[in-house]
Amino acid sequence: MPTPRMKLFVCALPLWMTACDGGPSTPTPETKKTEPPAKVEAKVEAKTETKTETKVEEEVEAKPDDKAAAEPARPAAAPLTVTAGAPGPAFIAVEKKGIVRVDGGKFTPVSGADTGSYKQLKVGADGKVYAANYSQIGRLDADSFTVVVGDGDTRQPNSSTDYAVAADGQIWSATFSALDHFDGKAWTSEPVSVLALAADDFPQAIAVDRAGKPWLATSQKVFVREGDAWTPVDLKPAKARSPYYLTRMALAPDGGVYAMGMDSVFHLVDGQPPKKLKLGGTSSYTEISVSADGHLALIDVDKVTASDPSGKLQMLRSGKHFKKGSIWAVGADDSGRVWIGSDAGLTVIGADGTKNEWPSGAAPEIAGEIKSILVVGSGPAALPGVGEVRKGGLKGAIVDNDGKPVSGATLEVCPNPSFIYTKTPCADQPVRFSGKTDAEGVWTFAEVPLGEYGVAVKVGSKWQTTLGFAMNGAMKEGEVFDIGSIKLAEKK
Structure with missing residues (x-):
């Protein structure tokens, strides 16, 4: 009996992620399909840049009382207490x-x-x-x-x-x-x-x-x-x-x-x-x-x-x-x-x-x-509005157990490829992209809603899947995130 938060991993031929990165993310409501991707000649890597703005203020001599008045101490945060029926976050x-x-x-x-x-x-x-x-x-x-x-x-x-x-x-x-x-x-x-x-x-x-x-x-x-x-x-x-x-x-x-x-x-x-x-x-x-x-x-x-x-x-x-x-x-x-x-x-x-x-x-x-x-309690009275769906790109490569590119491989990308399915691992997913690898084993999908995705690859008559959290938080709006190479499990 699997435990509650466990994601089933009972596939006979699992995929292994050999290169992965991490960073912020975001997903979408629509289900889209793309044509088989064109050959990608250059590997694009999504780099995470952290920008920190520091405000430098001129140091001015002041008396202790003046400084205290200019920079009042911030009071400690009061503990949040749950009260039945009362609004809260x-x-x-x-x-x-x-x-x-x-x-x-x-x-x-x-x-x-x-x-x-x-x-x-x-x-x-x-x-x-x-x-x-x-x-x-x-x-x-x-x-x-x-x-x-x-x-x-x-x-x-x-x-x-x-x-x-x-x-x-x-x-x-x-x-x-x-x-x-x-x-x-x-x-x-x-x-x-x-x-x-x-x-x-x-x-x-x-x-x-x-x-x-x-x-x-x-x-x-x-x-x-x-x-x-x-x-x-x-x-x-x-x-x-x-x-x-x-x-x-x-x-x-x-x-x-x-x-x-x-x-x-x-x-x-x-x-x-x-x-x-x-x-x-x-x-x-x-x-x-x-x-x-x-x-x-x-x-x-x-x-x-x-x-x-x-x-x-x-x-x-x-x-x-x-x-x-x-x-x-x-x-x-x-x-x-x-x-x-x-x-x-x-x-x-x-x-x-x-x-x-x-x-x-x-x-x-x-x-x-x-x-x-x-x-908390009855929750927030005002809920956030729904913003525009943010999108980026995803790409990667499929290689065999010896590290050689696998061309023409059928694959799907969706938030949570299923191990139990009737058609394909992503057929019932809210967001789904499908296509094939090019001659160099590379696949690319553009306009992918930011979020968490897994990959399913069809090898012969069988599908192999990665766990969805492999790419969690890695995508950025307007950028192509390269997940690297996915190595197919050795046939048994």
Whole structure:
């Protein structure tokens, strides 16, 4: 059973990227095809230039009081606190671009988190907003990211799969090998062996309820911490189908927690038997979002299941209710809106069916793989407008296992080439380009919406594909980005 964010890589003949670059990106709504590319005689490389403007001011002698008056100290940013029903910003984590705040009709990169890979935006039991990358956990304020743990003496002892923040600010971290706890001063660790798990069972997610009790989900079990020990929770009273394949936990609006499995979501409250939420039908959940007042949104393969606090359900389907594409992230807010991040872009659907969409490439700040979405309270009242789709070019070369050019090879470029398909890996993608390599194995596509793309190449009767994130963030508007050579896997 693949884990939620895993992209399937079960092709018998994978492609290997032998040259790649990185930089900013952006994608588009339209599906375009091009004629087979013309022969490219010169290799064009997209170079990233960083320009920094420095304002030099004449130094003037001044008395200390004069300087203080001229340059008042900037007050420290107040922590952002989530209040049910109150308006607030939305935060979107984009792979390799950092975190973007949506508020006041604008997309704005968050200072201190405007580059890199972030995951698991979440609200702590203290009501504050947090985000984690691969080495740090930090707090999101109104316009900045403040590292809480991960630097110097607070560096995490293990690479976490999930984390949770208690009402008093203490942090719990679940890893495959240990359970880590930060008490505000130092980390302590317990080996996973204290849980006595089966060989194929590992910690997946962790949450802390408002009473301060940590809850842990492994793929098949739930534990609650009683004193200094982890106590198993009997899930059988919830009458859910086993095996559970638990992967996510979230703070529930009543102060308890939710534990999400492949086709079930459990409501867990200390001292009470677990309950299974009524979400309708057999499903395959991969992500869950919970708003402050209890709105839910879950990714379910090619649709989003949404539930309001009364339990009323809404099914939003890819290609019907929003642009067709693979769904990456989802968010729910107290106004009943559902935020959906996919390889087609960002869509916000209101409880009344109103829809705002930013096609891939129309909002450069969020172009790329959206890893996580979190909306504070009822979310921003004013949403950004939809800008013009930005475009650039893509080129590369296909070579065989010996490094020789492969001429006349059929290939496709799209945001997320599929390993399971009926026609071609890109046939169902929102943006698709197809063509052939020239005599020197080179392919080129112009006017490609900025964004994340993968490549599929047909070798004989079989397709080989790269992972989509290979080119994430590398394209620039008006420039041709050369991804280099893609080496075909050796035939077996």
